[in-house]
Amino acid sequence: MQRFSHEYDRRLRIGMVGCGQHTMRNILPALQYAPVELAATCDLNRQLAELVGRQFGSARAYTDFVEMIGQEGLDAVYMAVSDNPRGSPYPRMAVAAMEAGVHVWIEKPPADTLAQAESMADASRRTGKFLGVGYKRMFLPTAIKAREIMASSEFGEVTAFHYTFRLSLRPHGAPVATDLSHPMGLVLGLMGPAETIYFERHPRTGSASISMRFASGALGNIFLEGRPSPNGPAERAIVIGDGAHLEIDNVIRLTYYRRVSKRGAYGREASFIGPNEDAPLFWEPEFTLGQLYNKNIFLIGYVGEVCHFAESVLDGKAPDRAGAADLIEIMRWTEALHQPSGTLTRLMPAAPASATRPEPAGRGAL
Amino acid sequence: MSPLTFAYESERRLRVAFLGTSGHAFRNFLPSLPYAPVELVALWDPDVARAEAFARQFGAPRWYSDLDRLLAETTPEAALIGVEAFEGDEPRNATLMARCLEAGCHVWTDKPLAGTVATARRLIAQRDRANRLAAVGIKTMFYPAYQKVRQIAQEPAFGRVASVTIRYPLHVPTQPGLAGSDREVRSCLGHIWHPFGAALLVAGPLRELHVQSAPIGGGGVALATFASGAAGAFHFASGQAGTSPLERLEVVGEGANVVVENAARLTYYRRGSPGPYGRTPSFLTESESAPLHWEPELSLGQLYNSNNFIQGYALSIIAFAQAALGGPPLQYGTLEDAVEVLKVFEALREGTRGMAAFPAD
Numbered sequence: 107m108q109r110f111s112h113e114y115d116r117r118l119r120i121g122m123v124g125c126g127q128h129t130m131r132n133i134l135p136a137l138q139y140a141p142v143e144l145a146a147t148c149d150l151n152r153q154l155a156e157l158v159g160r161q162f163g164s165a166r167a168y169t170d171f172v173e174m175i176g177q178e179g180l181d182a183v184y185m186a187v188s189d190n191p192r193g194s195p196y197p198r199m200a201v202a203a204m205e206a207g208v209h210v211w212i213e214k215p216p217a218d219t220l221a222q223a224e225s226m227a228d229a230s231r232r233t234g235k236f237l238g239v240g241y242k243r244m245f246l247p248t249a250i251k252a253r254e255i256m257a258s259s260e261f262g263e264v265t266a267f268h269y270t271f272r273l274s275l276r277p278h279g280a281p282v283a284t285d286l287s288h289p290m291g292l293v294l295g296l297m298g299p300a301e302t303i304y305f306e307r308h309p310r311t312g313s314a315s316i317s318m319r320f321a322s323g324a325l326g327n328i329f330l331e332g333r334p335s336p337n338g339p340a341e342r343a344i345v346i347g348d349g350a351h352l353e354i355d356n357v358i359r360l361t362y363y364r365r366v367s368k369r370g371a372y373g374r375e376a377s378f379i380g381p382n383e384d385a386p387l388f389w390e391p392e393f394t395l396g397q398l399y400n401k402n403i404f405l406i407g408y409v410g411e412v413c414h415f416a417e418s419v420l421d422g423k424a425p426d427r428a429g430a431a432d433l434i435e436i437m438r439w440t441e442a443l444h445q446p447s448g449t450l451t452r453l454m455p456a457a458p459a460s461a462t463r464p465e466p467a468g469r470g471a472l
Numbered sequence: 473m474s475p476l477t478f479a480y481e482s483e484r485r486l487r488v489a490f491l492g493t494s495g496h497a498f499r500n501f502l503p504s505l506p507y508a509p510v511e512l513v514a515l516w517d518p519d520v521a522r523a524e525a526f527a528r529q530f531g532a533p534r535w536y537s538d539l540d541r542l543l544a545e546t547t548p549e550a551a552l553i554g555v556e557a558f559e560g561d562e563p564r565n566a567t568l569m570a571r572c573l574e575a576g577c578h579v580w581t582d583k584p585l586a587g588t589v590a591t592a593r594r595l596i597a598q599r600d601r602a603n604r605l606a607a608v609g610i611k612t613m614f615y616p617a618y619q620k621v622r623q624i625a626q627e628p629a630f631g632r633v634a635s636v637t638i639r640y641p642l643h644v645p646t647q648p649g650l651a652g653s654d655r656e657v658r659s660c661l662g663h664i665w666h667p668f669g670a671a672l673l674v675a676g677p678l679r680e681l682h683v684q685s686a687p688i689g690g691g692g693v694a695l696a697t698f699a700s701g702a703a704g705a706f707h708f709a710s711g712q713a714g715t716s717p718l719e720r721l722e723v724v725g726e727g728a729n730v731v732v733e734n735a736a737r738l739t740y741y742r743r744g745s746p747g748p749y750g751r752t753p754s755f756l757t758e759s760e761s762a763p764l765h766w767e768p769e770l771s772l773g774q775l776y777n778s779n780n781f782i783q784g785y786a787l788s789i790i791a792f793a794q795a796a797l798g799g800p801p802l803q804y805g806t807l808e809d810a811v812e813v814l815k816v817f818e819a820l821r822e823g824t825r826g827m828a829a830f831p832a833d
Contacts, residue, residue: 110498112525130478132773135503138529157480161506163528272771288771340771357770393735393782394640394666394718396500396611402777405770 108398108409114141118416121180121208123171123199124187125149125158128213133186134162136408139398140416142182148174171199175206182209182419184412186240189215197222204235211238211415214287216433223437227430238415241291241428241436245410247399248360249295251389252345252352255362256296262348262365267297267318267326272340274312274332275305278446286443289328289341290436295427296345298322299435300453307447308332316443358405362387476775476790482509486578486793489514489548490532491539491568492555493522496582500779501554501609502530504786507775508793514546539568543575550605550796552789553581561652562587563661566595569606573598578605578796580789583665585810587651592814596807606807607792610669613804614784614791616776617732620766621674621723624730624740631726631743635703636675636696639720640667642708644685644692648822656690657821664820666719667706668813673804674723675702677812681819682827686711699832736782740764 111117120142122129126149137144147159148168155167168174171183183203187195196212203210204226216239217223230237243249256264271289297320305316313332319325339356349365363386370380391400403409411428418425442451479485488510490502505512512532517523520537527535536542551572557564566586572579573595585608586592599606612618625633642663649657671678675698685692689711696704709718717734727743744761746752756762768777780786788805795802812830819828 110529112529127478128773130506131775131778138498138503154480159531161479161512161531163531339767339769356767389715390717390734392717393779396496396779396783396785398499400779400782401499402770402773402779406773406777408773 108139111138111140111142116420117141117143118181119143119145121146121174121183123148123183123185125154126188129186130158132403132408136403136412139409140413142416146174146178172206175208180208184211186213193218197226200226201229204229204233209236209419213240215285220437220441223433230430236419236424237430238425239428239433240411242407242411243292244295244427245407248354251360255352260365261350264324264347266346268344270329270342273330275307275314275330286440290439294432294435302452303442304450305443358391360389476507479506484797485509485511486550486796487511487513487548488550488552489542491516491553493517493526494554494556497554500785504780504789507786508790510793513548514542516542548577550578558652561650566591573602573604580607580792582609584661589811589814592811605796607802607805608810609788610665610805611784612666612670613673614787615735617738618670618673621730625674625723629743630728633675633702633723635724637705637722638667638670639707639709641710641712641718643690643710644708646685660820661817664817665813668816670721672809672812676700678830680827680829738766
């Protein structure tokens with residue numbers, strides 16, 4: 107059962123860095139369900155830090171997060187700052203915060219380059235402070251359920267994956283990397299590390315067809331849509347097992363097409379309705395009651411991601427999902443996808459960035 | 473809808489006190505306040521520790537267990553009420569609204585406003601004497617999907633509203649009872665606002681209702697006639713699976729109909745022909761008559777896919793606050809709307825199996 111933040115026995119004392127719209131709509135509301143106490147907020151705009159902080163019960167506001175860390179005796183900071191056209195601000199800020207003595211959770215896009223990601227992982231190792239990244243799709247309730255299904259013997263070995271996502275891939279040589287955190291967070295969360303990536307990119311729209319082979323042996327096809335109408339769901343994922351598959355539609359609808367015990371005679375079956383034990387299972391949240399399970403901060407993974415980081419810190423261990431190892435894996439993929447269209451990249455074997463690197467997807471692996 | 477102004481961006485903010493520390497308040501009402509032109513100045517609950525915890529969580533600088541003291545010391549312009557308690561047969565909301573009107577506050581309360589039509593009418597009289605605004609969070613009246621249905625139903629192309637069907641798992645009392653002592657009746661009073669608020673929004677007040685309670689499962693069905701002449705059918709699907717969506721609403725006009733599934737999926741079947749019967753090889757009609765379909769994307773952390781907006785909570789509070797600040801007057805969730813809903817409740821409370829008539833006031 108989900109607890110409210112004031113109901114936890116042990117809570118992290120945290121500061122919020124960045125008080126823009128995303129923080130107000132999603133991150134601070136999500137933290138109201140995490141084992142944290144919001145001590146202070148920080149933004150370059152002090153008035154904004156005060157106004158937003160006050161709405162969520164924060165006592166003090168700062169414009170300098172290092173000063174906030176020093177003054178407030180914090181355990182951790184959550185960072186959600188504006189995109190910067192000159193590049194992700196998180197590598198510099200996260201390293202400074204860890205060096206100032208706190209655990210750090212950062213929103214996406216976490217970094218522009220693999221080297222920047224490695225600098226954060228190095229700082230985490232050096233300071234002993236944990237790093238968490240806002241790969242919210244690893245915490246979608248539907249993705250968590252999908253992983254449970256994928257790990258079941260009935261699903262069989264995970265063999266293939268297909269994912270469409272509304273995003274445009276930036277061209278080779280673009281000054282700032284496309285933020286692939288959203289789609290690749292789900293891909294890594296479901297399928298684990300990859301061995302190869304090949305892609306082709308539409309030169310005008312940035313739509314891209316990406317083929318991946320995962321360390322588990324499963325194959326993946328990721329389709330970045332480029333410029334579809336914004337007036338519709340943004341994603342759909344299908345995972346194929348061996349005789350069974352599942353589909354996540356619009357993040358909230360999960361259908362599990364189970365293994366069929368006995369196939370009907372081709373061309374001779376008068377009804378599509380089979381026995382109950384073969385029937386697809388279908389989940390979709392009801393949207394009538396004011397519940398937690400139909401709140402977007404739960405459905406889209408915000409509560410899951412901020413809670414997982416806080417709980418990991420309280421347990422004294424690095425996050426086993428959306429931590430430094432996952433950051434490095436996704437940045438390796440990102441760099442591969444910024445090669446010229448048509449490039450096949452053979453990724454290096456998984457580096458020993460962390461003892462918490464997720465195992466490859468497959469039966470029992472998730 | 474034009475972009476929302478956040479609370480801290482509003483030039484003029486209504487100074488509000490929030491009364492209550494229910495789970496509903498934590499999940500839905502208090503999280504809606506950053507999107508309304510309000511400033512939360514105090515929080516009240518009989519349990520001062522809970523009042524403090526909620527106040528700290530949602531940024532109220534002061535908290536109280538004594539309502540009179542709160543009203544005297546913080547002098548809020550408005551009170552927002554979200555409690556889940558009863559005093560006898562009446563929801564405490566009614567008592568609190570009366571007290572806050574007396575103190576000169578505008579008042580918004582969660583449903584149920586009251587347990588009887590008479591109490592609601594007393595509150596209307598008090599509201600008018602105090603010259604204050606009073607509103608009820610009849611959330612279905614603020615669903616974006618149901619608001620769109622109302623808009624569609626008023627378009628000439630839709631024709632007149634001919635019939636309405638609404639599914640909702642309402643518990644229908646099987647025998648006469650009072651909300652203070654009868655769980656069936658209390659459940660009915662707590663939830664009746666949802667289906668009948670929706671009906672009021674899309675088809676107006678009822679003229680007659682013929683109810684049949686189900687001997688199994690606690691639900692039932694009802695046939696209705698609206699004052700407009702439209703026919704209505706209610707399916708009170710109590711006894712359904714806990715894993716099921718709760719609601720479905722359909723309005724049929726003249727050659728067109730509109731359906732909302734699960735509060736979030738709206739399809740407008742526009743006037744159009746499927747082609748000659750038995751001779752049409754494709755269901756894909758001309759684009760001009762194609763059904764229109766809306767469903768929120770759930771990938772981005774937006775307002776439109778937050779349940780506080782899909783389910784109308786935030787929009788109800790925003791409309792109230794804007795009206796209290798001199799903006800557009802309240803159109804929905806008025807005490808008069810509450811009277812219409814309570815008329816139906818009074819009929820159901822009597823364990824009605826037969827026809828109830830609702831003469832216009």
